[in-house]
Amino acid sequence: xxxxxxxxxxxxxxxxxxxxxAVDCANVDSxxxxxxxxxxxxxxxxxxAYTAKWWTQADDPATHSGTWDVWRYDGACDxxxxxxxxxxxxxxxxxxxxxxxxxxxxxxxxxxxxxxxxxxxxxxxxxxxGGTCSANAYVAGTNxxxxxxxxxxxxxxxxxxxxxxxxxxxxxxxPGTGAHWQDAWTQVSDCxxxxxxxxxxxxxxxxxxxxxxxxxxxxxxxxxxxxxxxxGNSGKLPAHALVxxxxxxxxxxxxxxxxxxxxxxxxxxxxxxxxxxxGSVAFNLDVGLNKQQFIDDIAAKRxxxxxxxxxxxxxxxxxxxxxxxxxxxxxxxxAAIMDEYGFDGIDIDLESGAGVMHGAPVxxxxxxxxxxxKQRYPSMYLSMAPEHPYxxxxxxxxxxxxxxxxxxxxxxxxxxxxLHVQLYNNGGLSTPYRGQAYPAGSVDMMVSSALMLMEGxxxxxxSAGNFAPLKPEQxxxxxxxxxxxxxxxxxxxxxxxxxLDCLTKRTQCGTLTPAQAYPAFNGVMTWSINWDMFxxxxxxxxxxxxxxxxx
Numbered sequence: 047x048x049x050x051x052x053x054x055x056x057x058x059x060x061x062x063x064x065x066x067x068a069v070d071c072a073n074v075d076s077x078x079x080x081x082x083x084x085x086x087x088x089x090x091x092x093x094x095a096y097t098a099k100w101w102t103q104a105d106d107p108a109t110h111s112g113t114w115d116v117w118r119y120d121g122a123c124d125x126x127x128x129x130x131x132x133x134x135x136x137x138x139x140x141x142x143x144x145x146x147x148x149x150x151x152x153x154x155x156x157x158x159x160x161x162x163x164x165x166x167x168x169x170x171x172x173x174x175x176g177g178t179c180s181a182n183a184y185v186a187g188t189n190x191x192x193x194x195x196x197x198x199x200x201x202x203x204x205x206x207x208x209x210x211x212x213x214x215x216x217x218x219x220x221p222g223t224g225a226h227w228q229d230a231w232t233q234v235s236d237c238x239x240x241x242x243x244x245x246x247x248x249x250x251x252x253x254x255x256x257x258x259x260x261x262x263x264x265x266x267x268x269x270x271x272x273x274x275x276x277x278g279n280s281g282k283l284p285a286h287a288l289v290x291x292x293x294x295x296x297x298x299x300x301x302x303x304x305x306x307x308x309x310x311x312x313x314x315x316x317x318x319x320x321x322x323x324x325g326s327v328a329f330n331l332d333v334g335l336n337k338q339q340f341i342d343d344i345a346a347k348r349x350x351x352x353x354x355x356x357x358x359x360x361x362x363x364x365x366x367x368x369x370x371x372x373x374x375x376x377x378x379x380x381a382a383i384m385d386e387y388g389f390d391g392i393d394i395d396l397e398s399g400a401g402v403m404h405g406a407p408v409x410x411x412x413x414x415x416x417x418x419x420k421q422r423y424p425s426m427y428l429s430m431a432p433e434h435p436y437x438x439x440x441x442x443x444x445x446x447x448x449x450x451x452x453x454x455x456x457x458x459x460x461x462x463x464x465l466h467v468q469l470y471n472n473g474g475l476s477t478p479y480r481g482q483a484y485p486a487g488s489v490d491m492m493v494s495s496a497l498m499l500m501e502g503x504x505x506x507x508x509s510a511g512n513f514a515p516l517k518p519e520q521x522x523x524x525x526x527x528x529x530x531x532x533x534x535x536x537x538x539x540x541x542x543x544x545x546l547d548c549l550t551k552r553t554q555c556g557t558l559t560p561a562q563a564y565p566a567f568n569g570v571m572t573w574s575i576n577w578d579m580f581x582x583x584x585x586x587x588x589x590x591x592x593x594x595x596x597x
Contacts, residue, residue: 068121068122069090069095069121069122071090071093071123074088074089074090074095074123075088075089076090077089077090077091077096077106079103079104079106080103082102082103083098083103084098084101085098085099085101086098089107090123091107091108092108092187092189092212092214093122093123093189094108094120094121094122094123094189094208094209095119095120095121095122095123096111096117096119096209097117097118097120098116098117098118099116099117099118099582102116102117105117106213107119108209108210108213108214108215109209109218109219110209111207117209119208119209122189122191122208124189179197179201179202180202181196181197182195182196183196183197183198184196184197184203184220186214186219186220187213187214188212189208189212190205190208190211191205191208192205192206192207192208193205194211196221196231197237198221198222198223199221199222199223200236200237201221201222201235202234202237203221203222203227203231203233204232204234205230205231206230206231207229210230211230219231221233226595228595229591229595279428279460279462279463280391280425280426280427282390282391282425282427282463283313283353283427283463283464283519284312284569285519285566285568285596286569286593287312287464287522287593288311288312288313288569288586288589288593288594289311289312289313289315289429289464289466289522289569289571289572290313290315290527290571290574290575290578291316291317291571291572291573291574291575292304292314292315292575293574294316294317294318294331294332295332296334297576299530299574299576299577299580300579300580301332301334301335301576302576302579303335303339303340303343304316304340304343304344304347305339305343305346306579307347307579308583309352310586310587310590311575311586311590312352313352313353313354313355313427313429314347314352314353314354314575315355315356315357315393315429315571316355316356316357317360317395318357318358318360318395319356319357319358319363319383321363321364321365321366322379323366324366324371324372324375325365325366325369325372325374325375325376325379326375326378327365327376327379327380328383329356329383329387340387341386341387341388345388348388348390353390353427354388354389354390355389355390355392355393355427355429356380356383356384356387356389357392357393357394357395357431358392358393358395358396359394359395359396359397359431360395360397361397361399363395363396363397363399363400364399364401365408365412367407367412367415368408368411369407372411373415373418376415377415377419380415381419381422381423384423384426390426390427391423391427391428391429391463392426392427392428392429393429393431394416394428394430394431394432394454395430395432396412398447402432402447402450403446403447404444404445404446404449404450404453406450409450409454410453412454413453413454413457413458416428416458417458417461420461426461428458428461428462429462429464429465429466430451430454430455430458430462430464430465430466431467431468431524432451432467432468433467433468433472434467434468434469434475435472436448436449436450436452437449437452437455437465437467438467438475438476438477438498438499438503439476440503440505440510441476441477441478441503441504441505441506441507442506442507444506444509444510445506449506452513455516456513462520464520464521464568465499465516465522466522466524466570466571468524468535468573469486469487469491469492469523469525469535470487470524470525470532470533470534470573471532471533471534471535472486472534472535473534473535474486475495477494477495477497477498477503478503478504479494479497479558480558482494482557486535486537487525487535487538487541488537488541488556489544489545489548489554490556490557492523492525492537492541492542492545493545493549493555493556493558494558495523496521496523496545496549496567497549497558497560498513499515499516499521500515500516500518500521500564501515502514517566518564518565518567518568519567519568520568521567521568522567522568522569522571523546523571524570524571524572525537525571526572526573527572527574527575527577527578527581527584527586528578528581528585530577530580530581531572531573531574531577531578532573539584539585539588540588543589543592544556546567546569546570546592546593546596548560549563549564549567550563550564550567550597551563551565565596570589570593572585572586
């Protein structure tokens with residue numbers, strides 16, 4: 047079934063139903079794929095009017111006018127757009143701005159919204175209804191208004207987002223059969239029966255989100271924005287999650303409150319804890335933020351179904367874990383911070399400065415510390431974000447830093463919720479797939495890095511044994527949110543989404559296609575939320591929407 051946050055869906059429906067007015071396009075230029083448009087530039091296309099939200103070129107407004115996309119749909123040029131919406135009451139609950147920089151108080155969307163996902167039951171395109179539809183047949187490229195009904199493959203559908211409904215890309219938005227039809231339409235009736243449903247909830251739920259061979263990912267309904275739980279080891283993680291690092295310092299991207307973080311983020315990783323010596327750790331909030339306000343903001347996010355965790359490490363971060371006393375102090379001080387601030391768990395992002403290498407005491411002592419914390423907090427969330435030489439690098443060599451995280455990952459696999467290996471700042475990736483090394487930022491690198499973790503791989507070319515595979519629901523991709531967020535390894539949002547489709551559906555692949563699809567593959571992490579907010583949601587919009595639409 048679809049994994050779209052209810053609040054996000056309501057934003058989209060409320061936005062279009064309230065602003066789809068008649069537009070005078072007499073003096074508005076037609077959209078050109080070769081032209082460059084800046085924010086607030088206006089165009090007309092397929093008899094609809096659009097306004098650019100930010101810089102864009104070659105992004106077709108008809109297919110890039112969603113809540114988080116580059117164009118804003120203004121209405122039909124001929125005035126035929128209807129302002130009435132049978133798409134269910136958005137109950138006025140969400141006022142949040144469409145960019146991730148806004149403070150999204152999505153409120154509670156009481157009631158069943160008709161725009162909610164109507165399960166994927168008709169996506170196969172089979173005309174099981176077999177009856178006669180009263181609505182006109184769908185024709186790709188037709189100018190459809192909000193709430194307009196069409197018939198296709200034996201069902202009737204209601205248009206929720208006119209820009210996508212009117213697209214001429216039938217492969218993507220043909221109702222009931224297109225790859226992304228549920229972003230644009232809601233099924234409202236089966237033409238073979240008299241029951242027409244205006245509410246969304248109908249999705250019989252017979253299809254769970256593709257449990258993989260490893261099991262656990264069955265979808266139980268959850269209020270978390272990412273949809274149903276993956277059954278991760280904490281029981282908190284959505285089946286498909288967007289994860290971002292919020293940093294407790296201003297590195298040019300700005301210092302923001304947790305309350306300002308968009309609800310598109312399912313997991314907020316707070317960076318970073320500090321080494322207080324002798325094993326103890328501390329969390330020192332930036333002087334520009336108010337401590338009680340920060341604590342209250344975390345509580346509010348958690349109440350909204352989000353996960354907020356504290357990260358150890360970063361480029362310069364260290365911990366002192368050389369002795370049993372260090373371990374005790376680490377556990378006690380971490381527990382005190384979790385209790386004081388209300389964190390759901392911890393994230394391990396230790397890099398070269400922390401001395402993580404084969405044989406270093408920090409490895410076994412960190413394993414022991416995490417297991418002790420898990421005993422205190424059975425539902426504690428645990429994630430790891432090592433750089434790829436520490437993980438997949440074990441394929442090339444198994445000494446020094448190469449593969450140094452693998453013993454920790456292996457020993458903590460029963461406690462681990464999500465592993466998102468950083469695919470940036472370290473160049474390309476050597477893999478066992480046809481002996482290829484794939485360049486940083488490529489679809490092939492993203493796909494191969496995930497496959498190695500889900501399928502296992504030989505260590506040091508096979509001379510040091512093998513790394514046993516993790517569950518698909520324990521793995522996420524990790525890329526920079528933009529070119530300013532990391533020194534190298536940037537991948538376009540389009541390529542990130544292609545990699546997700548390749549891993550979960552075996553479509554949109556590069557030169558490497560998985561032997562099987564992994565529909566339970568979890569999602570995407572990025573550094574950083576702050577930079578994404580600085581860039582007006584340029585990462586979280588398209589990638590978050592795609593992650594939450596994975597089936």
